[in-house]
Amino acid sequence: MAPPRRRNTQAAANPSGIWNATVLTRVMLALALILSAFPLYWMIVIASRTNSEAVQVPPPFLPGGNLGANIQEVLNTENAHFITGLSNSFIVASTVTISVVLISTLAGFAFARLNFRGRRILLVTILLTMMVPLQQMGIVPLYRLMVSLHWNGELKAVILPYLLNGFGVFLMTQYTEQAVPNELVEAARVDGASTLRIWWNVVLPAVRPGMAVLGINTFMLLWNDYLWPMIVLNQDNPTVQLAIQGLNSRYSTNYVLIFAGTALSIIPLIVVFVAFGRQIVGGIMEGAVKA
Amino acid sequence: MSLHLESEPAARVGPPRRGRHGTPSQGRSFRSWFDLRAMPYALVSPYFLLFAAFGLFPLAFTLYYSLFKYDLTGTVEWTGLGNYTKLLADSDFWNAVVNTVAMFAIATVPQLLLALFLANALNKRIRGRLFIRMGVLLPLVTSVVAVAVVFTQLYGRDWGLINWILSHFGVEKIDWRAERIPSWIAISTMVDWRWTGYNAIIFLAGMQTIPKDLYEAAAIDGASRRRQFWQITLPMLRPTLIFVTLISTIGGLTLFAEPTTFYNGNVEGGSVHQFQTVAMFIVKEGFREFNYGYAAAAAWLLFLLILIGALINFLFVRRIGGSK
Structure with missing residues (x-):
């Protein structure tokens, strides 16, 4: 739905460099992306484990191999x-x-x-x-x-x-x-x-x-x-x-x-x-x- | 945030003056009259019929119910403002109000600040812009219940990731659900995770309407980036800020799904109602205790709370940059 007007201003001249992303900007954006995605990643990690693995301390950080079986169980419950x-x-x-x-x-x-x-x-x-x-x-x-x-x-x-x-x-x-x-x-x-x-x-x-x-x-x-x-x-x-x-x-x-x-x-x-x-x-x- | 109710298109399509455009007139005149005069109402009528049935009717009846002692047994008994005075003396209701306002404050203030800075970062030139914007919107796609399920597990007392991380800093296990303030913080982070990116995108849209030469002029005058943000971006964003705070106020004060899921789908809001919100209170009174009249009165008080919240926000935001 973006009208072309907006794209043009985006691509406008940038003589003073104030629109360039600094390192801080990049770090902040990367952090925001990680935080946004993490709970969803975590959902997959737990959903693909077994119950005994899910309650370990420290918890597992990588997905396991039980996703299919667990989904099957949900559908069959x-x-x-x-x-x-x-x-x-x-x-x-x-x-x-x-x-x-x-x-x-x-x-x-x-x-x-x-x-x-x-x-x-x-x-x-x-x-x-x-x-x-x-x-x-x-x-x-x-x-x-x-x-x-x-x-x-x-x-x-x-x-x-x-x-x-x-x-x-x-x-x-x-x-x-x-x-x-x-x-x-x-x-x-x-x-x-x-x-x-x-x-x-x-x-x-x-x-x-x-x-x-x-x-x-x-x-x-x-x-x-x-x-x-x-x-x-x-x-x-x-x-x-x-x-x-x-x-x-x-x-x-x-x-x-x-x-x-x-x-x-x-x-x-x-x-x-x-x-x-x-x-x-x-x-x-x-x-x-x-x- | 500009509403163009006044700026009408110059040549709105009116009824064509008959004969002028060579409209075949006489035989079709009734049909043409109907088409021009009545059809617009026909086109908007579905919305307004729905509005009458599912907007006006429930609101009016909520007002009506709130004046009666009305419960499951079917007894309907006029109490006037009795439900309201009883509510104002009900410590459970006040507890819910305090919880709601506290969580609203804990959630909204950091959320809007973060969203502002994030929007500022998103407004810079960077590769993969669409990808990044989609990334920060990802939480919005996730359902509230799903968010709450995941966060409830992350905040688990014994096996939760957050307590495990905190333990490295010498923090004792926190019982996030049992204690009042920790439960508020836990629920607020759920709200923030879901909405910060969305608000950032809205702020970004507002920022992009600010003329770029303002910044370039400021840069030539030697204003630092920080100064530009506070002196140009923030004041120019005022309409967007009003919109976002209004939406956040309505959303925050009607908070329901996160705290409910945090207690396994129970509207009690913890063992001593430590995180029961007003919306949960209404559902509990109306649909667990079946005090329909009492719940209806609470709904109107919630609306009053939203009005007050919106007014305070509005006055506050108006001050931002208002003097500049």
Whole structure:
């Protein structure tokens, strides 16, 4: 999402050398990278050991050879419901992601490129409500609502509240303003295209990178979420985070089992992260400047 | 951090004046009227319907519940502000408030300082820039529960890596989970590990909007790098700082997953609630003790706490560079 303007300033002349990295800078960055990666490395070290090795003093510092066996054990531990957890998380995260991207793209188009009474006040309302931690604030009535609908324990109870995503609408509004020139919309209008057709043929192709950023963010958010699923789901039909927590509380001394489960739970995200790293970094930076 | 609500695109697409663009008018006039007047509302309506159902409704009902004694038995009894006065006299609630604020302070101050310096380093010319940026964002991809599981093991009393390292410096085994302040530190490091890189990337984005010639002019005038950082970077970053402190305040004061996982998924927050946060208190009251009204009142007090926190942060950040 980085506009070309930024790259140019990066490559600008540097006569005084103030943009060169000093040794101190390099050391600091190296340290930051090591600290960032270490807990993940440690996860693999413990997940690939045996329980007796995991509690040695000093602890082992290199991965062992039991990763496959430990993961096998997690998957075979029936009351951990780990496979259910993985597939539930996948269903929840992808359903919410697709819906949020769709809702946000539609609303973003309207806010950015259409004229209607109350447009500004509605947009400000969205911005203000983004500041309210709805999840913590409204948790009791939301739970009571799901119970009275007999939806508690079901995935739709997790999915529905997350379809509300003010950040998504805001991001897509900003992105549409930047990526879809007014003249393009007007030209399509002159050609007799309806609003929906303009959205489909003109807006959607132009805002695809913004949709990707929003989609990745939403997917990660949902995959990692914990509080609401913990309230509304049961241990025998968990999301992946609940499944880890289940391992954690039921087998609290079986470190390798817990760590293997934890490692398994972040593999999908690492894959997404490596594949879309550039978009994720760009999206966060873009969002920060725009917000 | 600039919100362009005012700067409208000059030529917003309005209803075309009929006939002017040669729009085939009469027969399609209703459809065209509908398309131009009503369609925008149709496009934004899904969001606002969801907002009514999952935003407004829960907030209003939290307020409503908070005025009643309402529990699992189904007794609903008007108490007015009774839940609030009871909360303000509840030592468990105050304990949770103290824990939350303390962990927020221990976590946020070093985190933002580190993030600032890290962003400054990331802003220099260096090879493999994308790789480094992805590297510092890696913790964000990791789920909170996974982070907490790993750190809980690292902070283990008997076999934990951290106690083992500390033992080389003559430090006795610390029971990170049982003691109050060590537990706060342990939980704060989990928060910091996850968010420092993210905040650094946001600061970096803010730094890149600062015109480079400011620095070059300062360098020619003989200002040291340190001076440039304090006199140019920090004041110019103020909008980004406000954004980041606001996000950190909301996140920090609603802390839940890390301390919960630190105690094996239990919301008690330790044997004497030494690290129970307000969010955990709400879940405990609402979903373990089933005092719905009481939990709802606590939720509103948490919101009040966030407002106060945001205000203090805002005033503080406004002072930074405000005089310059």
